[in-house]
Amino acid sequence: MTGRDNILLCHAILSALGVPCHVIFDGDAGMLERKTESVQHLEPAKRQEKVRKFENQARKIADDNASLLGYLSAARTPWPATEASATYTVFEDVLETYLSGYWPAWGSRRQELIDTGDGVPDKNAATYREAARTATTEPPHVLQAALENVRAMTRGF
Template sequence: MAALRYLSECRRPENGTRSLCLAIEEPELFQHPAQTRVFAEVLRSLVASADDQTQVMYATHSPVFIDPSDYQQVRRLYRVSGGEHPEVRLRALTETELRQSLEDHVSEKSIARRGTTRYVKELAEALFADAAVLVEGATDESILLAFAERQGFSLGAQGICVVNAEGKDNLILCHAILTGFGVRCHLVFDADSGPRKTADADTEKKTEALRASIVKTAKILSYLGAPAEANPATASEETHTVFEDDLDTYLEVHWPAWNARRLELIAQGEGYVDNKHGPTYAEAARTANGEPKLLHALMENVRAMPGRPAPHA
C-alpha cells in the first residue's frame, strides 16, 4: 500500500502532472478481512482528488470494494447461457439513465444525494447476485432467511440476495440501481394502512404519519407498474409482496404459533428479547408450528426470479 501511495504521488518530469493507471486482478486475495477494508479505502483515496490523473481499475468478487453510491464507476459482468456458447455481457448505469428510470417517482435531489445507498450495506453484495429481495428492515430480512432455511433451501445458493434497504423510503432507489445493472428484484414492504394501523392513528401526529405512508405505498406500486392503491390488500405478486398493515401484524394474525413461539423464546431468555429483534423473530420463524400460505407464495415468486430474463438496460 505504501508503494501504491508512492506511485500515485510520482510526477512526470515533462509536465509535472500525475499519470498512472493501476489495474488489479482480485485485490481481495490473500487479505485479512480487516485489511481488505483498509486496502479498498486506500485504492479509493488514490483517485479522490479531481486534479490527480490517477485511474484505478480492479476486477473483484468482494462487495467490500464496491461503493453503491458511486454506481457510475461500476461495471457488472455477467454470463448469459442458452446459446451455442456462453456469452459474457457488461452492464453499466449512468446518472442520466437512473434519473430517467425514476422520473416522477423519486426526486432529483434524493438521487443526487446518494447518501442513503452508501449505508445500505447489502446493496454492494446484491450487485453480485442473480436476483435480490428488497425489504424495509432487519427483522424482515431475518424472517425471510429463517423461513427459507425452514423449507430446506438456501437463497444464497440459488443466487438470491436479501437486501435490507434501511427503510421504506429507500426501496425504489435501491430497486432502480440494481435493475439498472440487470439484477432482478422483488420488493417486500408494509402498506401501513390496514385496520390495525388505522385504529392506532389516534393522534394528529399518527394520522399524518399514516397519510405519508399511504402516499409512499402508492408511489412504490406505481413505480412497479401496479395499480397505485391507497389501501392495498395483503398479497404476493411477481414483482412484490405487500402487507396491508405490516409483516409483524400479518404473522401475529395468520401464524399465531409464530407469535407464541416468539413469546416463549423471550420468556426463556438466552439472548432472545422483546420488541423488534432479528434473532428472536428468526428463531420463531424457524421453529414455530404451522406455516402461513402467503410466505410460501412469496418464496415461490422469489425463487422463480433467477429463471426470468434480466431487466432491460
C-alpha cells in the same frame, strides 16, 4: 432497506445492475389507529396535536404506498390489501399483525424464545428467523408464495 422511503432508490440501483429484486413492504393500514390509541392518556390539546401529526404521517404513507405500487407496475392504491405477486409482497398493515392473525404458532414460538432468553423483544431479525424456523406449523400461504416468487425470480441468475 429500513423503510418504505428507501425502497425505490435501492430497487432502482439493484435493477440497473441486473440484480433481481422482490420488494416486501408493510402497507401500515393500522398505523393511525395504533398511534392515536397510544396518546389517549395525554391532555386533550397535546393529544390533538399528536393526532394531527399522525394523520399527516398516514397521508404520507398512503401516498408512498401508491407511488411504490405504481413504480412496481401495480395499481396505485394507497392502502393495499395483503398479497404476494411476482415482483412484490405487501402486508395490509404490518408483518407482525399478519403473522398474529395467520401464523399464531410463530408468535407463540417467538414469545417462548424471548421468555427463555434465547430471543429478544421488539423487531429482531434473529429472533424472527428462529421463530419461523422452529414454529410448530407451516408458514401461511402469502409467506410461502413470496418465497416461491423470489425463487422463481432468481432461477438462472
